[in-house]
Amino acid sequence: xxxxxxxxxxxxxxxxxxxxxxxxxxxxxxxxxxxxxxxxxxxxxxxxxxxxxxxxxxxxxxxxxxxxxxxxxxxxxxxxxxxxxxxxxxxxxxxxxxxxxxxxxxxxxxxxxxxxxxxxxxxxxxxxxxxxxxxxxxxxxxxxxxxxxxxxxxxxxxxxxxxxxxxxxxxxxxxxxxxxxxxxxxxxxxxxxxxxxxxxxxxxxxxxxxxxxxxxxxxxxxxxxxxxxxxxxxxxxxxxxxxxxxxxxxxxxxxxxxxxxxxxxxxxxxxxxxxxxxxxxxxxxxxxxxxxxxxxxxxxxxxxxxxxxxxxxxxxxxxxxxxxxxxxxx
Numbered sequence: 001x002x003x004x005x006x007x008x009x010x011x012x013x014x015x016x017x018x019x020x021x022x023x024x025x026x027x028x029x030x031x032x033x034x035x036x037x038x039x040x041x042x043x044x045x046x047x048x049x050x051x052x053x054x055x056x057x058x059x060x061x062x063x064x065x066x067x068x069x070x071x072x073x074x075x076x077x078x079x080x081x082x083x084x085x086x087x088x089x090x091x092x093x094x095x096x097x098x099x100x101x102x103x104x105x106x107x108x109x110x111x112x113x114x115x116x117x118x119x120x121x122x123x124x125x126x127x128x129x130x131x132x133x134x135x136x137x138x139x140x141x142x143x144x145x146x147x148x149x150x151x152x153x154x155x156x157x158x159x160x161x162x163x164x165x166x167x168x169x170x171x172x173x174x175x176x177x178x179x180x181x182x183x184x185x186x187x188x189x190x191x192x193x194x195x196x197x198x199x200x201x202x203x204x205x206x207x208x209x210x211x212x213x214x215x216x217x218x219x220x221x222x223x224x225x226x227x228x229x230x231x232x233x234x235x236x237x238x239x240x241x242x243x244x245x246x247x248x249x250x251x252x253x254x255x256x257x258x259x260x261x262x263x264x265x266x267x268x269x270x271x272x273x274x275x276x277x278x279x280x281x282x283x284x285x286x287x288x289x290x291x292x293x294x295x296x297x298x299x300x301x302x303x304x305x306x307x308x309x310x311x312x313x314x315x316x317x318x319x320x321x322x323x324x325x326x327x328x329x330x
Contacts, residue, residue, distance in 0.1 A: 015104060015119050021263055022273065027103040034203050035102055035121060036144045037263045045081040045106035047255045052083040054249045055170070058229060058298070063088050066166040066223075066302045068135060071095040075160065077122055077138040081106045082115075084137065089115035102144065123149045126156040133160050139170040143260070147205040154219050161305040167221065168302035171209030172231065174260075179230065179237075179293035188282035189233075189294055192257060195271070195279070199264035209299035221303035231298040236290035250288065257283050 017028040018040065025041035038044065059065070063084065071092050076085040079099030089097040089112040097115045101107070104119045111117065123146050136157045145153055157167050174196055176189045183190055197206050205211075213226045232246030233253045258280050265271045265279075287294055 015102075018105070021267060024259065024262055025105070026263060027105065030102055031263070033121075035123065035146075037200070037268070038143065039259055039262070040103040040105040042106075043255075044259055047252060047259060048081040048106065049083045050252045051256075052081075052087075054231075054245065054252055057245050057248055058231065059300075063091065064135060065168050065300065066135070066225075066304065068166055071134050073133045073135075074098070075100070075128070075133045075136045077136060077157075078102075078141045078144055079107075079117060080140075082108055082111065082117055084139065085115055085117070086111055122153065125152065126160055128160045130159050131162045134162060134165050136161060136165070136167045137169075138167070140172060142171050142206050142208045143200065143204055145205075145208075146203055150205060150208055150211075150215065151219075154215050158219050158221065158305055163305055165305050166302055167216075167305075168300075169209075169212055170301075171212070171299045173209055173297040173299070174206055176233070176294055176296060177230070179295060182292050183286075183294060187286055187292070188279055189286045189292070192261060192279060192283040195265055195269060196261050199261075199268045209297070209301070212299065212301040216301065216303045220306070222306045224301070224303040226299060226301035229298045229300060230295040233287040233294040233296065234290060236293045253287050254284050257287065 014029050015027070018025045019028045019031060020026075024039040024043070026038075027036070027040045030036040030040075064071075072095060074085075074088055074092075074095055074097045076082075076088070076097065076099040079085045079101045082099050082101075085097050085099040086108065089095070093112070093114060095114060097112075099107075099115065099117045100120050100122060101117070102119065102121050104117070107117045122141065122144065138153075138157070154167075161167060175193045176183060185191070185194075200206060213224055216224045230242075232242060232249060234250045235243045235247035237243045237246055261280070262276070266273060266276050271279075286292055
């Protein structure tokens with residue numbers, strides 16, 4: 001991963017190749033290397049833009065959570081459709097914004113002059129200079145970062161942040177929960193969660209959001225702030241703000257349940273298309289059911305770099321074994 005000051009190189013064709021499964025396009029490189037199993041087509045790009053608008057409601061239109069007074073360089077890890085990166089570049093025109101993603105297919109054609117979108121695998125070690133960025137964002141990468149990569153991934157982020165810089169991470173835990181405890185293992189939504197997590201558990205840590213506080217602290221980050229936000233799957237809440245978020249999120253969830261699970265369930269778990277379609281239809285119906293009060297736990301974690309230690313010591317070697325626990329069913 002190079003800075004925009006580096007010489008531009010031609011994009012390797014293997015990153016552009018796609019394969020089609022049940023009408024959805026996937027990056028062949030990601031599938032072959034078991035990096036990411038979600039679609040990369042226009043339909044998914046539209047969904048991701050819609051999801052960004054939902055997050056804007058959740059976070060009260062804040063793009064950046066920590067108290068940063070001056071931004072010069074920002075790194076967006078896993079930019080997807082680049083909606084967040086574009087908004088940051090537009091809001092901070094004097095800031096250099098770099099987005100990195102394994103798949104270039106959903107990147108917009110027109111971006112602000114201060115935004116550079118690069119293609120690389122975040123499971124590889126960063127090659128950005130040390131002490132380089134004021135902010136690194138990492139969002140919804142539990143399905144992309146390999147399970148064993150997380151400690152060194154965070155260490156890479158710490159290294160490229162300047163002293164006083166910040167990292168912010170957002171992760172969804174796809175084990176659906178109920179605000180009134182009415183969802184059981186027999187519900188289609190819970191079966192969707194169980195099957196989806198089982199399909200990825202050999203490669204990914206979908207519970208990583210609950211571990212970030214300890215990982216950040218062990219990496220030497222300071223001022224660690226983390227919270228869990230119930231992200232409603234529909235407009236079931238009596239609280240008007242939460243109800244509005246659920247209403248805005250409902251269409252995104254209807255699409256997400258199918259798009260994220262199609263390849264993992266039909267190709268990795270070898271579920272028949274008929275069984276898959278039946279599961280998705282029932283899960284979508286339950287997601288719309290206000291009496292179930294369904295939500296996904298959303299974690300928002302940010303922290304600051306106080307100092308750097310490039311002595312070669314593995315500062316992540318003693319990660320706490322005690323997880324940050326949410327009041328949700330495992």
